[in-house]
Amino acid sequence: METLFNEGSNLAGAVDRAFIFIFAVSFIFTIGITALMIYILIHFSRKRNKNPQQFSHNTKLEVVWTVIPILIVLVMFYYGWVGFAPMRQVPKDAMPVTVIGKMWSWEFDYGNGKLSKELVVPYNKNVKLNLVSVDVNHSLFIPAFRVKEDVIPGYKNYLWFRPIMKGTFDIYCTEYCGLAHSAMTAKAVVVDSLEFNKWLADLKVTGNVPDHPGLAIIKANACLTCHSMDGSKIIGPSFKGLFGRKTVVVTDSGEKEIEANGDYIKKSIIDPNADVVKGFNKGLMQSYKEKISAEDLDKIVDYFKTAGEAK
Amino acid sequence: MTNSSTSVPLNYLNHKTGLWSWLTSTDHKRIGLMYMYTIAIFFCVAAILGLLMRIEKLTPGQTIMTAQTYNGMFTIHGIIMIFIVVIPGLAAVFGNIFLPIMIGAKDVAFPKLNLFSWYVFITGALLGLYSQFANGNSPDTGWTFYVPYSAAASSNVVIALTAAFVLGFASILTGLNFIVTIHRMRAPGMTWFRMPLFPWSLYATAWIQLLATPIVGITLLMVIAERTLHIGFFDPSLGGDPVLYQHLFWIYSHPAVYVMILPAMGVVTEIFPTFSQKPVFGYVPIVFSSLAIALVGYFVWGHHMFTSGISYESRWFFSFLTFLVAIPSAIKVFNWLSTMYGGSVDLKPPLLFAISFIFLFTIGGFTGLTLGSLATNIQLHNTDFVVAHFHYIIFGGMGFAFFAAIHYWFPKIYGRMYNFKWANISWGFLFVGFNLLYFPLFVIGIQGMPRRYFDYDPKFQTGEVLSTIGAFILITGLILMISNLVYHSRRGAIAPANPWHGVTLEWQIPSPPPHENFDEIPVITHEPYRFDHPHTN
Amino acid sequence: MSTNEHSEFIDSDTGKLGMWLFLFTELFLFGGLFIVYSVMRSKYADDFHHAALELNAFVGATNTVVLLVSSMTVAMSLTAIQQKRGGKAMGLLFITLLLAGVFMVNKYFEWGHKFGLHLYPGSDVMKSLPHGEIMFFGLYYMMTGLHALHVIIGGILLTIVILKIKSGKINSEHYLLQENGALYWHLVDLIWIFLFPLLYLIT
Amino acid sequence: MKNHENHVSSDSLNWTVLVILLILTAITILAIKIHLGAFTVALALILASIKVTIVLTYFMHLKFENLLLRLMVGGVFLLFAVVIVITFIDYYFR
Ligand code: HEA
């Protein structure tokens, strides 16, 4: 049995222990119950036992067979829980890889535009997979590692593991996603750290360089319907050369000139109508306070900063 | 008809004849039979789809059909089996026929409503079938209709959803009717704790039907609204939440699995005492375990969503409750064994099916526990292990209980007896075929074979082939069994009123029962399972 | 054995229990929507506040009062029939129907106004709104729409009751149908009691 | 059939109930106007529940029905509350 006893990751051991415990209990009970049934069929068959006894309860027995299964299932629950809990505690040092699921293929994004069709991971290093779907639900399943988590649009699901076995392992999609669901497979390859680094360095930056996370947020919030990237004026001022730009703004207390630094940009997003850029209308841009977290604001600022430096 | 019909006194089958007298009958027994025939037809359709899927899986890649066909096939197989066959299944067939008789009533509380439910059911069932064939464009979402896929997939999804909605409505009406019947129509002297256990299990079932089905109804409506009006409750691009759909769906569909199994448990609880000539062991615990399953079963839906990204807290909470809900099932299994223990056990076909029910249900139940445990669920979720689990518990449990029930009550329903030898032989095929069909799926599931897969890795082929062979053995058994029953329902030897020496009320009236069930409403003076005072017929 | 039916008549307690059970399913039907509402609201609290501003709390309050009064008239008509005052019972039911009409007219203008603003599911205006507001309006239409459907059904039921009182089929001895009709009407009210604050008052 | 156990509520009782309901409605609307922050929703829901209880007890005659039916109604509402709470074990901790 390839995957059951192929403990490909640090998480596998505890999963298998839970499985073996439950399996053992089930096996014993199933055999026991079956044996008892056969015994009853033979020993109390109508031929041998013409006069059925007429008892109909026994409180002591009933208590026993309520309490013992309760204890047993509690232990089962416990094993399941301890096997599962670590799956949700991602170590800080885990290497992040973004997994993009789409109908019907996987893509593994190592950052900086390095996309791969295979999940290559370094041996014995913690890896965190961030799961992103661009269309419908998928689910990333690596049987040998005992990990699986659904890839759901709009959700930030994740999983992590530390591969402890070198080799090539199967990756499946286990949430039905349409026609070629069963073809949505890939391979996980576990290699030495050295080999991994070389592989990553050699990995070509494929066509679509991923957006800076800040730009991604900007796109996701449809900022570009009002702000251009090329200097042209749409509804709001262009983002081109924004960072460090000197701008005249109208505030409640009159006009003033400011320099677009991080704080100003953040303020413009959270409270756009406080400092209104001269020549533009107040009230058009809504506050994004609820929609963009403080973390994301930092990313946006960082994006403007890097975009500014690139020039 | 043979000449024997003249010798048979008037009963519910022959007091009026002609198709019309059936289609307009408000007699609960006739309605029950109409359910049975419809369900049997749909079962055969869906089962043949199952067989075709198995043939497809003989080899990796395309064998006899395209991926699109396969995907549509497991969807409609699941929809028919779940919503048309097993959810109404035992309750609508044997519940209708025997609930009123077993509690000493002349009919259910609302006979017209009962007939109306059947028509609603038929409408839904036909819609379901239509959704498969309309526009040559079968829905392919799986029976779970997960969004966002179901909001985008083939246009027939709306028809399929409507079908499920309509079928849910039929299920609600049946449940409502049964609860009122049990509350208001028990014969004089039949206190709650003098009621036989099959009615008790129907009572618990009916409450689930009543209180869980509306949730899936509204959920399916929301998906329909999503597709037709673009409201977007579940569509992330409009701010909707796809996981919320899963919550709502399983709030119904988990309790629904107990709608399937509770009546099955009720059936075997009737069979064991009769064939052991011994009272049910632990009547009261069995009653309360049914109610407990119904209640706690309401709170464990999240175990279908362990990998969907729900919060850590709710994962262990749901896992914990899932384990607790196994306890009442355990209690029942032990009670059944003790019922037989010390009795005078007569291994007639109904009992044969009933004990195989215990065996298969135990395997299904324990694999349910394996799925309920968080760590192992991560590995097994949406693999063929789940497929094997629910076929064991639904087909092995509820299906075999259905077979047990039909062999048990056949002489009462038709007034004739089937052939025991053929019944035993067909049981052998069914039992062996069943295990060969589904057991390999456990193994390849553990190895990682995902479900709803048209194509697969060749390393799983051994399991798949064994499974397909099992399907052929199983189908042989089914054909034998159905032929035996169909043939003897008209040609079998005349059956006595009480062939198994049962003590519940249905055995105290002629076979087949007269139109009005009882000439005189019986007065109940003691608990239901007393074999020490043999009744005189 | 002559009739096809086993028993023609349904006694009052049986009928009423059946009605109550049916009401339970209605509650859970709306319950599903309430679950969605509570989840969405917890996710988009501010959008919900904002979107609710769009609703006219005055219209909502008027409709609340209308339904409460109609609930009372239904209850009173039941009293009247029990006291053998069929005429009064019909009169009260008629008032109830009028109130139902007022409710629906209000609803019509309310919805009409929103459609005028292109605030309806699938419209471009709607799609351009923040996510939370789309959810709010989706729920608003779904919940009030389903509720309005119930008002209509309830109205039909009560009309039948009036006709049966007139023909004497419902009288001080047999008034199960009226009792059930009344129960149904109260349910319609009951659901509105929850809908009103949740949709109109959370600004 | 004789509806022997059926209670007849007097018109004055119905009027009283209506007045109480209207007052509660007014309180709800006023309470919303004074901003109580997080408590506003809670308050609105509590008031709505009180109103619903009144409708159930008097207009729908639950007060005069048998205990079993009253338990059923209570149970159904409780069941729904538990379902909401369990759903929020997910959403609250996310
Ligand atoms: C009749 C239907 C039925 C029944 C009764 C059950 C019963 C149970 N089910 Fe099953 N289940 C399904 C039908 C059913 N299931 C279906 C259809 C699916 C798949 C849905 C889909 O995704 O398409 C599913 C899926 C499913 C899952 C989700 C799998 C996944 O997708 O990840 C889980 C997880 O917890 C689960 C658990 C259980 C448990 C714990 C029970 C328990 O109630 C079982 C209790 C029984 C026993 C435990 C055995 C008897 C007891 C003894 C012999 C005594 C000894 C006992 C002890 C010592 C404990 N089931």
Ligand code: HEA
């Ligand atoms: C009551 C429930 C029930 C029953 C009885 C069955 C019965 C069968 N099921 Fe099914 N099954 C489901 C409920 C059920 N199934 C559900 C809910 C799903 C999930 C769907 C989803 O994923 O959405 C599923 C999924 C499912 C799959 C998984 C698909 C996938 O994930 O890729 C498979 C594959 O093998 C399968 C096979 C079978 C087979 C071979 C049978 C056999 O046991 C059938 C045996 C019968 C026969 C082989 C034919 C008998 C025919 C006759 C007696 C008629 C003779 C007639 C004439 C001569 C006219 N089923």
Ligand code: CUA
């Ligand atoms: Cu992606 Cu299945």
Ligand SMILES: [Cu+2]
């Ligand atoms: Cu479940």
